[in-house]
Amino acid sequence: MKKIKVIKIDVDKCNGCRACEAICSAFHAEPKYSSTNPEKSRIRVLFDPLRDIYVPVLAGEYTEAECNGRDTYTIDGKVYDECSFCRASCPSRNLFKDPDSGLPLKCDMCEAEPPLPEPLCVQWCLSDALTYEEREEEGEEEERPNEMEIGLEVLVKKYGAEKVMDTLARVSKG
Amino acid sequence: MRYAETGVNLEIDLSRGSIEKEGTDPKLTELYLGGLGTNAKILWDRVPPETKPFDPDNLLIFSAGLLAGTPAPGANRTIVSTFSPQTLLMAYSIMGGFWAPELKFAGYDKVIIRGKSPKLVYLWINNDKVEIRDASHLQGKGCQETEELIKQELKEPKAQVATIGLAGENRVYFASIEQGRSSASRGGIGAVMGDKGLKAIAVRGTKDVNIAQPAEFFELCSGVLKYIQNRADNPIKGVPPILAGLGSPQEMSIHDEQWHTASFAWGNARVRRKDFWNKEIEKQWMEIQDKAVERLISCYNCPMKCGGIITHPKLERYMMKCYSKLTYTMAAMSDLDFGFKIAGLAQEYGVDGYTTPQVMAFALELYEAGILTDKDLPGFPSDNEERFFWLLEKIVRREGIGDVLAEGVYWAARKIGKGAEAYDHNTIKKHEQIPIKLGVLNPIYYIMWSTGEKINITQIEGQIPQAPFLTKEEREEFVSDWVQVPNEKFKEFVLNWEPRTLPYYPTIEASCELVEWQETMHYIDDATGICAGLSSFPIKPPYHIHNLPSFISLATGMDIDEAKLWQIASRNRTLIRAINVRKGMRRIDEKPPEDHWRKRFPEMEVKLLDDYYKFKGWNNEGIPTKETLDKLDLDYAGQDLEQRGIYKEKKVKVAKRDSKKEKSQGNKK
Numbered sequence: 001m002k003k004i005k006v007i008k009i010d011v012d013k014c015n016g017c018r019a020c021e022a023i024c025s026a027f028h029a030e031p032k033y034s035s036t037n038p039e040k041s042r043i044r045v046l047f048d049p050l051r052d053i054y055v056p057v058l059a060g061e062y063t064e065a066e067c068n069g070r071d072t073y074t075i076d077g078k079v080y081d082e083c084s085f086c087r088a089s090c091p092s093r094n095l096f097k098d099p100d101s102g103l104p105l106k107c108d109m110c111e112a113e114p115p116l117p118e119p120l121c122v123q124w125c126l127s128d129a130l131t132y133e134e135r136e137e138e139g140e141e142e143e144r145p146n147e148m149e150i151g152l153e154v155l156v157k158k159y160g161a162e163k164v165m166d167t168l169a170r171v172s173k174g
Numbered sequence: 175m176r177y178a179e180t181g182v183n184l185e186i187d188l189s190r191g192s193i194e195k196e197g198t199d200p201k202l203t204e205l206y207l208g209g210l211g212t213n214a215k216i217l218w219d220r221v222p223p224e225t226k227p228f229d230p231d232n233l234l235i236f237s238a239g240l241l242a243g244t245p246a247p248g249a250n251r252t253i254v255s256t257f258s259p260q261t262l263l264m265a266y267s268i269m270g271g272f273w274a275p276e277l278k279f280a281g282y283d284k285v286i287i288r289g290k291s292p293k294l295v296y297l298w299i300n301n302d303k304v305e306i307r308d309a310s311h312l313q314g315k316g317c318q319e320t321e322e323l324i325k326q327e328l329k330e331p332k333a334q335v336a337t338i339g340l341a342g343e344n345r346v347y348f349a350s351i352e353q354g355r356s357s358a359s360r361g362g363i364g365a366v367m368g369d370k371g372l373k374a375i376a377v378r379g380t381k382d383v384n385i386a387q388p389a390e391f392f393e394l395c396s397g398v399l400k401y402i403q404n405r406a407d408n409p410i411k412g413v414p415p416i417l418a419g420l421g422s423p424q425e426m427s428i429h430d431e432q433w434h435t436a437s438f439a440w441g442n443a444r445v446r447r448k449d450f451w452n453k454e455i456e457k458q459w460m461e462i463q464d465k466a467v468e469r470l471i472s473c474y475n476c477p478m479k480c481g482g483i484i485t486h487p488k489l490e491r492y493m494m495k496c497y498s499k500l501t502y503t504m505a506a507m508s509d510l511d512f513g514f515k516i517a518g519l520a521q522e523y524g525v526d527g528y529t530t531p532q533v534m535a536f537a538l539e540l541y542e543a544g545i546l547t548d549k550d551l552p553g554f555p556s557d558n559e560e561r562f563f564w565l566l567e568k569i570v571r572r573e574g575i576g577d578v579l580a581e582g583v584y585w586a587a588r589k590i591g592k593g594a595e596a597y598d599h600n601t602i603k604k605h606e607q608i609p610i611k612l613g614v615l616n617p618i619y620y621i622m623w624s625t626g627e628k629i630n631i632t633q634i635e636g637q638i639p640q641a642p643f644l645t646k647e648e649r650e651e652f653v654s655d656w657v658q659v660p661n662e663k664f665k666e667f668v669l670n671w672e673p674r675t676l677p678y679y680p681t682i683e684a685s686c687e688l689v690e691w692q693e694t695m696h697y698i699d700d701a702t703g704i705c706a707g708l709s710s711f712p713i714k715p716p717y718h719i720h721n722l723p724s725f726i727s728l729a730t731g732m733d734i735d736e737a738k739l740w741q742i743a744s745r746n747r748t749l750i751r752a753i754n755v756r757k758g759m760r761r762i763d764e765k766p767p768e769d770h771w772r773k774r775f776p777e778m779e780v781k782l783l784d785d786y787y788k789f790k791g792w793n794n795e796g797i798p799t800k801e802t803l804d805k806l807d808l809d810y811a812g813q814d815l816e817q818r819g820i821y822k823e824k825k826v827k828v829a830k831r832d833s834k835k836e837k838s839q840g841n842k843k
Contacts, residue, residue, distance in 0.1 A: 015479050017472035018272075019247065026245050026385075026392065033388035036245055037279060039380035048331070049354065050318065050491050052468050052483050099380035123396075126403055126477035 001136040005109050007058060007122060014054035014129035016047050020121035027110055027120050039099045042107040043121045046084055053078060056121075056129060059096040060087025062104035067092070176200070177386040178240055178729040179208055179283050184304060186297060188370055189230055189289030193304045198283065204732060205807060207701035208240030208283060210266060211746040213255035216286065217264060218749060218811065223756045227259040227362075228345070228369045234287040236277070236336070236375065239703010243278030243383040244729050245395045247402070247716075250275055250474035251703040252336070252353070258361040259369075260347040260582050261604045263754045265361030266628055269336075270473035270480075270705055271353045273377065276334040280379025291371030294343070298328060299377040309373040314340055316522035317352035318492060324376050337374035338364045339524030341570040345369050346580040348529035348606075352521060355471055355481040355493035359526035360630050361605065362582075386731030394725055401716040402477055402708070410713055412648050413639055420715060421478030421707040422496040426467050429460045431500065440504045442535035443600035443609035462510045463499075478707060489518040498527030504609070505531030506562045516562060523570040528630075529582060529606040534565040536583045536597055537575065545592050550575050582606060599767050603759070605629045607767070615677040615771045617685040620779060621786045622692070623766040625796065627750045633700075634693050636711040642671035658718035660691055677775055682782055686789040691719075697743040698722055745806040748790075748798050752811040755820060761787075761796045795825065 021038035028042065029035040038044070042059040067090075070082035089096035089104035096105045110119040117123075118132040125131075155164050185194040198212075206212045213235045225231045234256045241249035252274040258265030277285070280301050296309040312320050321335040334353065341349035342364035349364030350357045358364075385391050402420060409418035414433040416423045432451040440447055466486055470479035471493060480496045494517060502520070503513030520530055538561060540546040541554070548554065552574070555561050568576025578586045583606055587598035600607050602623060608631055619635075626634040637658065643649045653665040667680055667688060680688065695710035695718070702722070709717035717725070719736055727734045734742075764783065768774075787794060791802030797820060803812035815821060 012469075015470055015472040015477075017474060017476050019475045019477065022245050022475045026388075029382070029388070031388060033245070033385060033392040035382035035384045036243060037380065037382045039279070040382075049471065049483055049493055050322065052485075052491065054469070124399060126399060126406075127479075 002139055004135050004137050006133040006135065007109075007119060008131045008133060009056050009058075010129050010131070011055050012129075013127050014045060014047075014056055015127045016045060016049065016054050017127075018045050019124040019126075020056060020130060021045065023120045023124045024110075037099070040105065042096065042105045044095060046081075048081075051078060053080060053084075054129075055080070055084050057085065057087055057095075058107040058121075059089060059105045061089070061106065063088045063090045066090050175384055177384050177731045178244055178726075179203060180278060180281050180383070182282050183284040183286055184282050184299065186285060186287050186304075186306070187289045188287060188291040188295065188306070188372060191291075191306055193306065195282075203240070203730065205742070206746055206749075207698075207726070207742055209237050209251070209253040209703050210255065210268075210697070210700035210750075211742065212284070212701075213237050213253060213266075214264070214746060214749045214753060216284075217255060217257070218753050221257065223758070225257070227257045227262065227265075227366055230290045230370075231288065232257050232366060234363070234366050234370060234372075235284055236273075236287075237284040238274035238277045238282075239699075240701055241725065241729055242274035242703040244385060245392065245475065246702075246704065246725055246729070247395060247398045248473070248476040248478070248705040248708040249703050250476065251699075251705060252277075252358065253700055253703065254351060254358040254363050256363050256366045257757070258347075258363070258605075259345070259365050260362045260585070261629060263603065263629070263757050263759055264627075264750055265363050265366075266700075266750075267351075267358035267360040267363050268633075268700060269351070269353055269356040269358040270476075271334070271356030272474045273334045273336050273353045273356075274703055275383075275474045276377045276379050278379065278383045279381050280377050281381050285375060287367075287370055287372060290369065294371050294373050296324065296337075296374040296376065297372065298324075299375065299379075300328075300330070300333075301379055301381065312373050313343065316340070317524045318490070318522055320374055321352075321354070324374060328376060328378075330376070330378050333376045333378040335374050335376045337524075338367050338372075339522055339570070341365075341523045341525045341580075342368035343373070344570060344572045344580070346525060346569060346572065347582045347585070348526040348533070348580075350521075350524045350526050352524050356473060356495065357521070357524075359528070364524055385729055387728040391725070391728040394721065394728065398708070398716045399477065405714070405716075410652075412643050412652070413641075413713065417640065417713060420712050422480040422705075422711070424478075424480060425496040425499050426463075426470055426482030426494065427479065429456065429463060431456075431459065434497075434500055435504070437610065437612075438500075438504060439609040439611045440507050442505070442532060442539045442597065443607075443611060444535075444539070445507075446611060459510045462514070466511075466514045473705065476705060476708070478705075480707060484514055484518060486514050486518060488515055492518040492521060494518075494521075495527070501527050502531045502562070505535040506559060508559055508562075512559050512562075516559075516566065519563070520566060523566070525566075525570065528608065530566070530569070531562075532600065532606045532609060533569065533579050533583055533586070534562050536586070537565055537579055539597050540590065540594055543593075543597070545590065545594050545597075546575065599769055602766060603629055603763050607631065611769055612771050613676075614773045615775050615779070617677050617680065617682060617778070617782055618688050620677075620766065620782050621685060621689045623770065624764040624783060625689075625786060626693070627747065627754065628696070632711065633696055633706070634689075636692050636695060636706065637713060637715075638688060638692070639668060639713060642673050642675075643668065644673065656714060657720065658714055660719050664688070664691065677773075677778060682778075682785050683789075685782065686786050689786065690789070693747060694740060694743045695719065697747045698739060701742070701746060702726065741806070745808060748802065748806050749808055749811060751792070751796075751798055752803065752808065752815065755797050755815065756818065759796075761794070761825075764796055793821070797821065 021041040024041040026033045046055045073080040122130045122132040237253045294309040317339040320337045336353040345365040347362040350359035467482040469483045471481045498517045502516045584604040587594040800812035
């Protein structure tokens with residue numbers, strides 16, 4: 001069995017206080033809690049009060065390229081902007097990037113030793129817009145191949161190992 | 175490195191168009207903490223008493239509280255200070271919201287504005303980059319509208335914008351500065367902003383705010399949240415629902431308005447309607463409110479939900495603060511739907527939600543009394559609610575009678591004459607008070623209404639129950655976990671409080687101590703930027719005199735204990751008094767309206783002021799003595815008052831003061 005950690009987000013309950021941003025940035029400061037800066041938070045509340053839109057979003061994977069197209073969602077008559085629910089740190093927007101280094105930020109569920117009972121954004125959300133759940137799922141806790149391995153595997157399947165190696169040698173010289 | 179504060183102020187001269195960044199002296203933080211405290215020091219040093227509110231040399235200071243931007247829950251206040259065109263004294267108003275933390279993240283503690291811009295401008299603070307930008311296209315725009323336009327123009331949806339509306343541009347004496355769901359409304363500071371030609375200040379910051387002792391500070395902050403959660407599950411027993419919880423009164427979620435509608439006066443602070451609240455009204459108002467309030471919202475890093483997003487078929491969505499829901503409703507003797515309708519519009523024009531309805535109800539009374547006639551009010555509608563909308567439009571544009579009413583009840587009454595002065599029955603120090611008219615004099619409140627430096631009772635009162643508990647058991651239960659009291663002695667106030675003992679309970683001596691406790695807590699909040707709703711205002715708040723020294727010490731690295739913190743609050747409080755004394759405020763100005771209580775006790779009232787002044791180390795004119803000022807490290811203020819001959823002057827007499835020599839600021843540019 002493997003353990004899945006879930007932060008459940010109820011946008012209807014969000015009061016837009018951004019305590020989650022404050023405490024996330026403090027937790028990830030070095031040393032811990034030594035500074036606060038919502039821009040360094042791995043959770044941001046995308047909000048637009050005059051349209052009654054409040055969406056807490058947790059930082060997900062870094063992506064090098066932006067999407068080719070964009071979506072909007074209309075829920076209960078409210079139009080949510082493109083990218084509202086997207087977790088990626090991506091070139092199309094200034095979100096989930098460290099303001100000093102530009103490096104992508106990603107939610108780590110507040111990994112700590114000893115482990116916290118719940119991620120801090122959840123603990124600090126007294127409105128219960130954020131709640132935490134752990135569940136067990138079928139299957140082994142397996143070592144997942146990293147991104148580069150996945151990518152290379154795809155290329156090898158498609159072009160053959162030799163061609164990939166040749167190309168790799170050529171481009172890495174440049 | 176500086177902790178909690180940034181150590182940098184922005185100095186903006188709008189006459190010259192100059193922008194400077196000034197490092198601040200850490201010694202001033204030790205003496206005055208920040209926020210209101212350091213604002214007062216700057217105003218004392220740099221604005222001489224001869225400077226008029228609309229002179230270019232008057233300063234308008236926006237300050238983040240010392241702890242704003244740290245993880246301390248509810249530390250988000252912006253303290254705006256200047257000199258008021260209405261009271262001619264130091265004006266001070268604070269707002270929650272998101273502006274102060276953003277300013278800290280941009281790298282500044284204060285924005286100090288001097289001079290006047292020849293044309294309308296706005297200020298754009300984007301981390302290190304600060305610019306004065308043209309705002310001619312924003313002239314006449316509403317507050318919310320301006321905020322949106324500026325964010326679009328700058329392509330910065332995360333910018334926080336503090337702005338004035340039409341009322342501020344037209345220098346209405348009760349114009350507010352609005353910021354999202356919050357506003358700094360009292361004392362006409364929006365008029366000073368408008369006079370300076372400053373439409374808005376937009377700010378965006380992406381820097382760190384540092385904490386000196388992080389792990390310990392984090393533990394304290396978590397404790398506050400746990401306490402808040404616990405209080406939400408266990409409201410205080412035996413008090414009305416509005417007083418049982420934390421935060422500003424939870425007006426956006428509470429439906430039971432028995433307490434406000436029965437205790438506060440309707441119309442021009444005129445009528446008590448003790449029987450107004452009934453089942454039918456309750457049902458009707460509940461429906462109106464549930465339809466109007468779309469979401470409960472908060473200020474930065476605070477779990478309390480004191481604000482609401484309001485939808486109304488006649489209006490754009492807007493954000494409402496706690497009590498403006500009822501001020502218009504009750505001034506117009508109308509219903510809640512009217513309140514929601516007009517408050518949204520008034521906020522867009524940027525006017526104070528307390529003063530504005532009273533000024534309009536005052537005008538209506540003058541009309542009904544024949545002092546204002548159809549000639550003064552051409553086109554005045556016959557419908558009651560329409561009249562309020564009509565008056566609002568005139569006031570914010572300073573059109574016709576609106577030009578007179580735009581200066582508030584005190585000045586308008588004197589300009590209108592013909593007996594209008596008699597209808598000015600709810601101002602203290604020329605400022606409209608909360609509309610409350612009660613039965614028997616309350617000694618604690620007598621002192622607070624009279625001597626409060628902040629002109630507004632909600633910024634002075636707090637902490638203590640408003641009525642006695644009936645049984646011994648209830649009293650004992652109440653004090654059993656009352657850890658917030660400065661010492662055990664204060665518990666006696668509740669334990670020995672019997673019904674119907676006013677005005678002789680508590681004793682004058684105890685009243686002095688209770689007042690000092692209440693106002694001290696407010697002065698601490700106004701320096702730290704922690705919201706009064708979690709600290710000085712409600713009963714049994716999470717922040718109190720025993721834990722605030724740790725919050726401040728751990729955040730800043732300074733070594734502050736209870737005695738030191740009390741001393742700082744006294745210093746700030748006394749400095750503000752010295753500023754106002756230097757502006758001419760004297761004992762004669764310190765009195766509640768004559769009809770504030772039905773039963774008055776003139777001899778006792780004299781003694782209350784005598785004893786309170788003595789208790790505070792002030793002379794019999796309410797002027798802090800030189801010794802008092804020396805003891806608080808304010809010797810410079812004592813020397814100044816002495817040099818000006820203020821200690822030697824004779825008692826100011828009523829007749830002299832009430833002469834028509836006093837001048838309003840006028841409305842000419």
